Amino acid sequence: MQDFVLEKTNYTCKKGQQFMIEGAPMQGLYFIYKGKVKVLKTGIYGKEQIVRLTTDGDTLGFRGFGTSNRYLIAASAIEDTVLCNFSNDVMHSILKSIPEFTYDMMLFYAEELNKSENRVKKIAQMNVRERVIDILLYLLKKFGHTNNLLNINLSRKEIADFAGTTDEQVTRILSSLKKEGVIKIVNKKIGLLQVDKLNAEIIEHK
Incomplete structure (x- = not known):
């Protein structure tokens, strides 16, 4: 394996930079070193x-590998991220x-497929509030978290894009959860104060 490691290429992506384009020809698999x-x-x-x-440690681009030879998804950095890439030939x-x-x-493929199927099921069965809560717990x-604040800072639009809803709905739901005392918001960062309560609200979908 050490010989193959020497074949990898390292990349640094700035926050917001897209490095995989949906439908583009595959340029190998990416592994996240940090970010x-x-x-x-x-x-x-x-x-x-x-x-x-x-x-850190996750793999990107695997779904197009060996099938269409095109990326079936796009990917962009949420924060400055270091990636390593193995070309198609090296991966083969x-x-x-x-x-x-x-x-x-x-x-890994089997686990990711299972996660994907479970997510589709949740989106179909949960209402918008439940989907937002499910994402916060995810x-x-x-x-x-650090000091009760999540170690990732997503915009309201990004949460909406993940939950399959609108920015306005997310803002309204977060405001409601804050008033209920189950979350806190500090400089747009979210903290979960009552995880048990949040879990209880979506327990039937677990």
């Missing part, structure tokens, strides 16, 4: 939908020569 990235699909009327948020060589890695990738689990 945070949002994964996007373009929906009806060109509206962007955030389908996944990623951070790795998969053919290192069975353990291929097996791990197969398990952010806590995925990125953690």
Whole structure:
């Protein structure tokens, strides 16, 4: 594996920079060394939908690998992010020569497919408030918190794009949750004060 590691290319993406374009020919797989990235699909009327948020150690671009050979999603940095890229040829060589890695990738694909199916189910069954709460809990689990504030700072639009709703709805729901004392908002950063209460509100969808 060490020989293949020497074949990787490192990139630094600035906050807001898009480095994968939906429908573009694949240029290999990306692995996040450090940073945070949002994964996007373009929906009806060109509206962007955030389908996944990623951070250190996560893999990007795998869904187009070996099928259409085109990226099925877009990706852009939420903050300054360091990536490493393995070209298509290098990835094919790795998969053919290192069975353990291929097996791990197969398990990873299966887990991501399961997560994707569960997310589609939740979006179909949850109301907007429940979807926003579910995302807040997801952010806590995925990125953690410091001083009761989430370690990721998404705009209201980004939360809306993830929840499949509008900025106005998100602002209204966050304001309501703040009044209820279950979250706090400090300089636009969100903190979860009563996680048990938030979990209880969406327990039937778990």
